[in-house]
Amino acid sequence: MSGQTGSRTRRLVLAALLAIAVSAHVQRVARHSPSFVQVTEGAYRLTQHWYLLPGLTLPIPVSVGLFRGDKGWVIVDAGTKNNRRQSHANNLVKAVQAAIPAGERVAAIALTHGHHDHVGALVELMAAYPDAPVLLHDQEAPFLFEGKPYMVPGSLDARKYQWFDMDWPLAKERFHIVSGKSGSLDQFASGLSFHLAPGHTPGQIVYLHKPSGVLFGGDILTLIKPKLSWGEAAAAQSDNRVVAAVLGLVTVRSFPFHVLHAPVGDLRLSEKSACELLGSLPFDKVLLAHDFSKAKVWTAESAKAWAAAAPECQQYRTA
Numbered sequence: 093m094s095g096q097t098g099s100r101t102r103r104l105v106l107a108a109l110l111a112i113a114v115s116a117h118v119q120r121v122a123r124h125s126p127s128f129v130q131v132t133e134g135a136y137r138l139t140q141h142w143y144l145l146p147g148l149t150l151p152i153p154v155s156v157g158l159f160r161g162d163k164g165w166v167i168v169d170a171g172t173k174n175n176r177r178q179s180h181a182n183n184l185v186k187a188v189q190a191a192i193p194a195g196e197r198v199a200a201i202a203l204t205h206g207h208h209d210h211v212g213a214l215v216e217l218m219a220a221y222p223d224a225p226v227l228l229h230d231q232e233a234p235f236l237f238e239g240k241p242y243m244v245p246g247s248l249d250a251r252k253y254q255w256f257d258m259d260w261p262l263a264k265e266r267f268h269i270v271s272g273k274s275g276s277l278d279q280f281a282s283g284l285s286f287h288l289a290p291g292h293t294p295g296q297i298v299y300l301h302k303p304s305g306v307l308f309g310g311d312i313l314t315l316i317k318p319k320l321s322w323g324e325a326a327a328a329q330s331d332n333r334v335v336a337a338v339l340g341l342v343t344v345r346s347f348p349f350h351v352l353h354a355p356v357g358d359l360r361l362s363e364k365s366a367c368e369l370l371g372s373l374p375f376d377k378v379l380l381a382h383d384f385s386k387a388k389v390w391t392a393e394s395a396k397a398w399a400a401a402a403p404e405c406q407q408y409r410t411a
């Protein structure tokens with residue numbers, strides 16, 4: 093009896109310590125004022141942490157890309173909105189203004205898709221850069237302009253992910269709508285192209301910027317299933333699958349390695365797109381919108397290795 097009480101007390105103390113550590117971490121991250129960091133020559137990313145639900149302890153990283161092109165700068169995606177606790181949209185606009193030297197222009201705002209966490213600062217960015225067109229695929233347009241919902245209305249997914257839907261008006265005349273499977277965007281930046289990656293949403297596109305060798309992959313892949321393990325802090329230091337280690341007691345590890353797909357949209361089609369594009373496009377580095385790894389960038393080597401080894405990709409592999 094007393095042994096059981098003792099172990100219950102230990103568990104309660106452990107839970108309380110964990111809650112304190114996580115809360116301190118959350119406060120620290122929430123106060124952080126972000127800026128763009130260089131990924132490679134001509135390509136940058138800004139990552140802010142999104143607290144999806146009050147009390148949710150694992151913040152979701154949301155990255156926005158920035159390419160330096162020969163005709164101006166290209167902003168890729170627009171992150172999350174301002175909310176009561178976090179000024180994500182304001183932070184993003186300030187960070188773009190700080191990253192771009194005075195007198196240089198923004199050639200385009202390039203959207204991968206219309207989910208809430210990719211268009212959050214779109215209105216603010218369009219106001220800050222009134223001459224910059226917004227790039228979008230025509231398969232994605234009905235969700236942004238006609239109020240088409242991403243999930244089946246009334247379904248459990250629709251209720252869980254209702255915040256994915258666009259809920260504010262946009263000036264359609266500012267948009268440059270692309271169509272087809274892929275195409276050049278040389279008129280905005282030499283060597284920039286888009287590639288359709290349907291599945292996560294019907295019209296998601298990824299952007300390849302040849303001069304920097306960076307592929308901005310949006311939500312083509314997303315780590316979504318963390319795996320908890322206990323007491324492995326020493327190993328955690330050298331394990332790049334580890335996304336958080338708390339007090340040397342609990343380790344949060346991505347499972348199986350880096351990525352799984354978001355639980356929205358057409359999973360099979362999403363896998364097909366990820367396998368085909370990561371297996372075939374000529375890139376050096378991949379930026380994902382939600383990357384829980386410390387580096388927040390994939391090398392071509394690790395992305396191609398993923399595509400070659402992932403069980404999801406077996407059926408798409410040609411002999």
Ligand SMILES: [Zn+2]
Binds near residue numbers: 205207311
């Ligand atoms: Zn998405």
